[in-house]
Amino acid sequence: MKETVMQFGEGGFLRGFVDYFFKKLNDAGVYEGKVVVIQPIDKGMVNMLNDQNCEYNLYLRGLQNGEEVIEHTHVDVISRGINPYEDFDAYMALAENPDLRVIVSNTTEAGIEYLGTEKLDDKPAKSYPAKLTQFLYKRFQTGLKGFILLPCELIDHNADTLKECVLKYADLWELGDEFKNWLLSENDFCNTLVDRIVTGYPRAEAADICKELGYTDNLIDTAEIFHLWVIQGHHEDELPFNKAGYNIVWTDDVAPYKKRKVRILNGGHTSMVLGAYLYGLETVGECLKDETVSSYLKHCIFEEIVPTLGNTQTDINFGKAVLERFANPFIRHMLLSIALNSVSKFQVRVLPTILEHKEKFGKYPEGLVMSMAALIAFYRTDKANDGAEIMEFMKTASVEDIMKREDYWHADLTEMIPMVQKYYDVIEKDGMKAAYDLVLNK
Numbered sequence: 001m002k003e004t005v006m007q008f009g010e011g012g013f014l015r016g017f018v019d020y021f022f023k024k025l026n027d028a029g030v031y032e033g034k035v036v037v038i039q040p041i042d043k044g045m046v047n048m049l050n051d052q053n054c055e056y057n058l059y060l061r062g063l064q065n066g067e068e069v070i071e072h073t074h075v076d077v078i079s080r081g082i083n084p085y086e087d088f089d090a091y092m093a094l095a096e097n098p099d100l101r102v103i104v105s106n107t108t109e110a111g112i113e114y115l116g117t118e119k120l121d122d123k124p125a126k127s128y129p130a131k132l133t134q135f136l137y138k139r140f141q142t143g144l145k146g147f148i149l150l151p152c153e154l155i156d157h158n159a160d161t162l163k164e165c166v167l168k169y170a171d172l173w174e175l176g177d178e179f180k181n182w183l184l185s186e187n188d189f190c191n192t193l194v195d196r197i198v199t200g201y202p203r204a205e206a207a208d209i210c211k212e213l214g215y216t217d218n219l220i221d222t223a224e225i226f227h228l229w230v231i232q233g234h235h236e237d238e239l240p241f242n243k244a245g246y247n248i249v250w251t252d253d254v255a256p257y258k259k260r261k262v263r264i265l266n267g268g269h270t271s272m273v274l275g276a277y278l279y280g281l282e283t284v285g286e287c288l289k290d291e292t293v294s295s296y297l298k299h300c301i302f303e304e305i306v307p308t309l310g311n312t313q314t315d316i317n318f319g320k321a322v323l324e325r326f327a328n329p330f331i332r333h334m335l336l337s338i339a340l341n342s343v344s345k346f347q348v349r350v351l352p353t354i355l356e357h358k359e360k361f362g363k364y365p366e367g368l369v370m371s372m373a374a375l376i377a378f379y380r381t382d383k384a385n386d387g388a389e390i391m392e393f394m395k396t397a398s399v400e401d402i403m404k405r406e407d408y409w410h411a412d413l414t415e416m417i418p419m420v421q422k423y424y425d426v427i428e429k430d431g432m433k434a435a436y437d438l439v440l441n442k
């Protein structure tokens with residue numbers, strides 16, 4: 001089968017998300033094309049992929065309407081893996097393939113960067129955008145059609161940032177205006193938002209799974225069933241994921257989807273985990289099983305976050321899906337891992353809801369404000385994990401001084417100090433249970 005998709009990255013996320021969708025597209029008979037995988041950095045796993053004919057088993061596991069569901073897919077949509085550090089020519093030769101049409105990537109939050117130190121004739125250039133520029137320039141020279149680019153990196157405006165980096169390399173390497181015009185007019189850099197928890201290789205269960213399969217698979221992948229891929233652009237005719245039954249949204253603006261996801265899912269996590277840890281729990285699953293903490297989470301999501309967003313049916317449904325996802329018995333998500341860098345997460349994921357709630361309803365939301373007090377109490381413990389300065393300051397500074405750190409919160413929070421102080425005192429004197437009860441009017 002022809003190769004139509006080039007994928008930068010061979011990690012668990014892309015294999016449990018993008019490759020799964022292309023596999024299902026092919027199976028549904030609405031698309032014909034394989035994915036060729038490029039290893040973005042010199043140390044990687046394309047050899048492992050090639051060693052097993054680029055096939056692997058993916059297990060999607062979770063709750064659907066309260067029932068445990070497991071979906072097993074033997075993914076065979078990847079044609080081959082190329083390591084450009086070992087075979088740069090094979091990588092560049094792909095530019096001459098007229099069938100190649102889509103470029104996807106997940107190079108972590110660090111991958112889309114402009115270094116400015118590489119040369120056009122490096123084999124290959126170091127950063128992902130530089131490698132991509134080498135490739136796109138070759139494509140331009142062939143006179144073939146441009147690409148649909150779907151970066152999956154979890155950074156704001158992922159495609160715009162990638163395009164900016166490529167344009168900078170075009171300037172650095174003096175590739176000319178004609179190339180830059182082609183880049184802008186013949187290629188569509190689509191911002192995307194990806195949402196699926198991919199838990200990767202199931203170390204503890206792998207031996208049993210291989211026994212059942214009857215062969216060794218070193219690249220077994222696991223993920224939740226839920227998926228959402230929002231793509232800013234309109235290529236639904238060429239990539240008819242929806243016809244294959246998947247929740248891929250083509251839109252003119254990815255921003256509202258991102259806001260919903262960050263405020264409800266990530267905001268739900270960040271407002272819950274610090275207090276829940278102080279309360280004595282370890283995982284998100286335990287929180288959902290605990291009556292007090294799950295009531296608190298539901299209160300934050302459905303009484304505070306969702307109403308602030310606008311209380312649309314879509315917001316409510318997303319909130320319900322998040323509860324089911326958090327309760328997924330197959331995922332052991334540690335509170336302390338979510339707690340990493342909570343100060344900046346709180347500023348982006350929770351605080352905007354608190355401030356908008358006050359603006360919209362004239363009062364601060366009790367549950368989320370309490371979570372700020374819990375955050376301060378958590379940073380007094382030795383479990384906090386954040387920048388050195390933040391940890392040192394947060395450990396001993398007064399609630400008032402912490403609230404006044406506009407460099408942390410990017411807002412003036414003076415008005416909120418008495419409320420946060422009240423909850424902080426309750427947590428310190430009577431413990432988390434008392435703070436939860438106060439929020440829930442018990």
Ligand SMILES: NC(=O)c1ccc[n+]([C@@H]2O[C@H](COP(=O)([O-])OP(=O)(O)OC[C@H]3O[C@@H](n4cnc5c(N)ncnc54)[C@H](O)[C@@H]3O)[C@@H](O)[C@H]2O)c1
Nearest residue numbers: 009010011012013040041106107108109110111196197198
């Ligand atoms: N696992 C999830 O649930 C999930 C969900 C959504 C998004 N993500 C994001 O995906 C990323 C992790 O992906 P994964 O779970 O497949 O992990 P992984 O470690 O299996 O894969 C990481 C991939 O990124 C590449 N990479 C790493 N550093 C790079 C760099 N500096 N430049 C270019 N490429 C680089 C690696 O070569 C590899 O292909 C994280 O950034 C995470 O935020 C993960």
Ligand SMILES: O=P(O)(O)OC[C@@H](O)[C@@H](O)[C@H](O)[C@H](O)CO
Nearest residue numbers: 195196197265266269337338340
């Ligand atoms: O990955 P982080 O540390 O930025 O945030 C922790 C979680 O909120 C996050 O991993 C979610 O589970 C994920 O964003 C779901 O798509």
